[in-house]
Amino acid sequence: MQIEMTDRHYRAFSFARINAITFNTLTELTRLRVFYVLLVFALFLIGSSIFMAQFSFQQEFQILKDISLGAMSIFTSLLAIVATARLLPQDIEDRTVYTILAKPVPRFEYILGKIAGVLLLLAISTLVMGAAFLLILYAREQAAVHATVTHMSGAPREQVADAMRAIRSSAFNVDIFPGIIIIYLKACLLAALTLFVSTFASTNIFTIVVMAFIYFIGHLQATAREYWLHEHSSGVITRIFLAVVALLFPDLQAFNLVDDIVAGTAISMALFAKTAVLGTFYTTIYTLLAAFVFYGKEL
Amino acid sequence: MTNPAVAVRGLTKIFPVPLHRQSIVAVRDLDLRIEPGEVYGLLGPNGSGKSTTLKIILGLVSPTGGRTEIFGRDSRLVESREAVGFLPENPYFYKYLTGEETLRFFGRLCGLRGVLLKNRINELLDLVGLSKARKRRLGTYSKGMLQRIGLAQALIHDPRLVVLDEPTAGVDPAGSREIRDLILDFKRRGITVLLSSHLLAQAQEICDRVGILADGVLVREGHLQELIAIENQTELVIADASPQLVNEIESFINRSNAKLIERRKSTTTLERLFIEATTKNHEARMSNEEGITKQK
Numbered sequence: 001m002q003i004e005m006t007d008r009h010y011r012a013f014s015f016a017r018i019n020a021i022t023f024n025t026l027t028e029l030t031r032l033r034v035f036y037v038l039l040v041f042a043l044f045l046i047g048s049s050i051f052m053a054q055f056s057f058q059q060e061f062q063i064l065k066d067i068s069l070g071a072m073s074i075f076t077s078l079l080a081i082v083a084t085a086r087l088l089p090q091d092i093e094d095r096t097v098y099t100i101l102a103k104p105v106p107r108f109e110y111i112l113g114k115i116a117g118v119l120l121l122l123a124i125s126t127l128v129m130g131a132a133f134l135l136i137l138y139a140r141e142q143a144a145v146h147a148t149v150t151h152m153s154g155a156p157r158e159q160v161a162d163a164m165r166a167i168r169s170s171a172f173n174v175d176i177f178p179g180i181i182i183i184y185l186k187a188c189l190l191a192a193l194t195l196f197v198s199t200f201a202s203t204n205i206f207t208i209v210v211m212a213f214i215y216f217i218g219h220l221q222a223t224a225r226e227y228w229l230h231e232h233s234s235g236v237i238t239r240i241f242l243a244v245v246a247l248l249f250p251d252l253q254a255f256n257l258v259d260d261i262v263a264g265t266a267i268s269m270a271l272f273a274k275t276a277v278l279g280t281f282y283t284t285i286y287t288l289l290a291a292f293v294f295y296g297k298e299l
Numbered sequence: 300m301t302n303p304a305v306a307v308r309g310l311t312k313i314f315p316v317p318l319h320r321q322s323i324v325a326v327r328d329l330d331l332r333i334e335p336g337e338v339y340g341l342l343g344p345n346g347s348g349k350s351t352t353l354k355i356i357l358g359l360v361s362p363t364g365g366r367t368e369i370f371g372r373d374s375r376l377v378e379s380r381e382a383v384g385f386l387p388e389n390p391y392f393y394k395y396l397t398g399e400e401t402l403r404f405f406g407r408l409c410g411l412r413g414v415l416l417k418n419r420i421n422e423l424l425d426l427v428g429l430s431k432a433r434k435r436r437l438g439t440y441s442k443g444m445l446q447r448i449g450l451a452q453a454l455i456h457d458p459r460l461v462v463l464d465e466p467t468a469g470v471d472p473a474g475s476r477e478i479r480d481l482i483l484d485f486k487r488r489g490i491t492v493l494l495s496s497h498l499l500a501q502a503q504e505i506c507d508r509v510g511i512l513a514d515g516v517l518v519r520e521g522h523l524q525e526l527i528a529i530e531n532q533t534e535l536v537i538a539d540a541s542p543q544l545v546n547e548i549e550s551f552i553n554r555s556n557a558k559l560i561e562r563r564k565s566t567t568t569l570e571r572l573f574i575e576a577t578t579k580n581h582e583a584r585m586s587n588e589e590g591i592t593k594q595k
Contacts, residue, residue: 010378012377014410016407016410016412017408017410019407020404020408021408024393024396024404027395028393028395032395094391095387095389095391096390096392098357098385098387098390099387099390099392099405099453100405101357101358101359102357102383102385102387102462103380103405103408103456104378104380104409104410105380106377298360299354299360
């Protein structure tokens with residue numbers, strides 16, 4: 001049965017190997033039906049939009065954006081933590097990791113493939129949730145336009161045009177898109193941090209509990225830091241300590257741009273770029289830390 | 300001079316126990332040399348260090364001391380694994396993948412793609428007898444089928460060395476026999492096999508050489524026939540001999556200086572009896588069912 005194999009030379013780095021692990025991870029998570037979380041999100045969105053029909057259109061759009069972007073942030077964060085937490089411990093428990101690493105696959109490629117699979121899953125989820133949110137927002141805007149046109153049937157054209165502009169400006173604003181990108185980057189950061197924690201955790205329950213702890217500290221740490229600096233001296237040791245705390249517990253509040261979007265405050269390019277770089281930096285650092293710990297792990 | 304398939308020199312592995320001063324010595328000063336084309340059995344009771352030795356050879360665990368090589372390459376290097384296929388003990392794989400998808404995944408990890416990968420998958424599914432179950436998810440596979448798909452993934456990149464950790468653990472006698480036949484087929488094709496087992500009867504049937512580990516130390520090693528031979532005894536197996544002929548042989552022995560130790564009927568093995576009985580029963584049931592279908 002010997003078949004003729006082409007000359008295959010080992011390469012220290014191979015996108016093909018990483019791709020294989022990435023798409024396998026995506027298949028695993030998809031077949032585990034993690035996308036059910038999207039269904040819950042859609043139902044939540046439809047339910048809340050029905051409830052909001054009783055408000056004025058400005059209030060309705062404001063609450064819809066607040067609830068939808070807030071829910072997107074929570075759902076993607078939850079998905080990032082739960083989906084990532086099981087990947088390594090499960091592979092180790094099932095000994096699948098042995099068969100993979102007994103092939104010519106470097107450990108850092110295995111880690112890169114795993115995280116890339118989760119990031120792809122999060123990208124798909126964010127796109128679907130974003131699309132569902134924009135669809136509902138558009139539907140509510142059309143409903144408001146229709147109601148206003150009917151209501152102002154005898155009014156002068158300029159007045160109707162002003163009303164239309166008011167509806168459209170309070171429904172859509174361009175800052176929704178950078179807001180959604182930042183929500184995605186926050187989820188990426190949490191996925192990378194979860195992967196790092198799971199490299200030294202033995203069960204996914206442990207990883208999820210630690211991540212829940214980090215999630216809450218991450219949202220509170222900016223307030224705590226300000227209080228600390230206000231109450232104590234800001235010497236070198238204090239600053240080093242705070243830098244270490246910031247690395248261990250990323251400032252997740254920095255990724256919260258929802259309030260600005262809801263209030264209609266413009267998100268500056270500088271703020272968006274700074275937050276995006278911060279998210280990418282943390283995701284990269286945690287992935288490298290995960291690869292480093294996994295490299296020395298006894299399997 | 301050709302490199303040995305596996306060379307282990309002065310291998311020691313000590314696992315520290317957290318919060319305790321003492322540590323566990325899993326393997327102590329082990330030397331092994333496995334030549335290309337051999338079937339080598341690493342035998343020993345549970346906890347004797349077999350799996351740890353295999354994991355070190357595969358670079359999954361780092362040694363405390365000593366060195367391991369695969370075809371002359373340091374086994375800590377990832378590229379040394381190009382030549383190796385591995386089947387762990389009780390493998391689960393990804394339950395959500397089908398047999399075909401599993402082989403495709405492992406093939407891609409080894410740099411295979413396109414028609415070459417497709418052909419390889421077909422040939423391996425044929426080899427391990429899982430062509431009909433190729434579209435079924437592994438979650439529905441029996442233990443024996445999982446072992447066979449495990450063997451197929453170990454062979455996907457046409458390795459020169461196959462490492463098998465307890466390949467028949469938990470498999471029924473028929474499945475166990477199929478796996479044994481596959482290992483013998485590897486040998487015919489010149490693939491070196493290193494297997495660990497505590498099922499001694501099976502190791503005896505397939506191994507050229509064995510090493511026996513106890514408490515992490517290699518206590519015996521050598522060619523199987525030399526190790527198990529009893530120097531001053533000879534067996535004669537005679538077919539269709541009349542009682543008269545047997546009596547004559549026995550009296551001839553008694554007249555000489557030799558001593559007859561035992562006279563008994565040749566027996567088959569319990570395994571062979573089991574397989575014959577279950578196969579016959581299965582065939583009878585199938586033909587019976589066929590008859591009923593035709594009558595309808």
